[in-house]
Amino acid sequence: MKLLTTRSKVVSDKKMTFLERIYIPAILKGMYITIRHFFGKKATISYPEQKREFSQVYRGQHVLKRDDQGRERCTACGLCAVACPAEAITMIAAERKPGEEHLYREEKYAAVYEINMLRCIFCGDCEEACPKDAIFLTDRIVASDYKRKPFIYGKDILVEPVDPDKRIDISARQTESVLKFKQDKRFAHNK
Ligand code: SF4
Numbered sequence: 260m261k262l263l264t265t266r267s268k269v270v271s272d273k274k275m276t277f278l279e280r281i282y283i284p285a286i287l288k289g290m291y292i293t294i295r296h297f298f299g300k301k302a303t304i305s306y307p308e309q310k311r312e313f314s315q316v317y318r319g320q321h322v323l324k325r326d327d328q329g330r331e332r333c334t335a336c337g338l339c340a341v342a343c344p345a346e347a348i349t350m351i352a353a354e355r356k357p358g359e360e361h362l363y364r365e366e367k368y369a370a371v372y373e374i375n376m377l378r379c380i381f382c383g384d385c386e387e388a389c390p391k392d393a394i395f396l397t398d399r400i401v402a403s404d405y406k407r408k409p410f411i412y413g414k415d416i417l418v419e420p421v422d423p424d425k426r427i428d429i430s431a432r433q434t435e436s437v438l439k440f441k442q443d444k445r446f447a448h449n450k
């Protein structure tokens with residue numbers, strides 16, 4: 260049988276030597292490893308004071324975008340939910356009423372739109388499936404919490420602010436290669 264790693268050891272019940280029985284060499288060896296790591300380069304950083312440089316195409320917290328006039332772009336078509344492999348997206352559609360044209364761009368909109376961030380695997384399929392350029396993943400980190408409920412993100416968190424100065428910038432992730440990939444007809448999501 261082919262071994263998966265070279266780290267496995269055959270367990271034997273041979274009698275321990277005198278040095279093994281007094282444990283001191285083993286303790287010293289353990290202390291040496293601890294001290295070596297203590298003064299070595301740290302693997303962790305003091306977030307949020309320190310931040311690592313992310314990949315340009317890092318996929319973080321979603322945003323539901325508005326158009327230039329501040330109207331919600333999402334038309335509750337459900338394609339993002341269908342494309343989601345983690346079944347993390349749910350929504351309830353509603354019909355736009357007369358007088359609401361300044362709020363919603365399409366005749367149908369998402370009255371409720373939720374993403375379960377504990378299920379989400381940040382694959383970006385929802386972004387690729389969206390025909391309205393409504394949902395994007397951003398370079399923002401999803402905040403941690405001790406409870407499950409706060410991880411159900413509703414429209415209050417997902418929809419970007421109306422104020423043009425407070426809109427969520429998505430340009431960092433939309434690199435030339437990402438845009439090219441989104442339009443490449445060889446891939447099913449672009450057909
Ligand atoms: S990023 Fe992937 S897993 Fe997360 S909501 Fe979108 S499609 Fe679902």
Ligand code: SF4
Pocket residue numbers: 332333334335336337338339340388389390391392393394
């Ligand atoms: S975010 Fe896009 S794909 Fe999802 S329901 Fe809204 S318009 Fe459809």
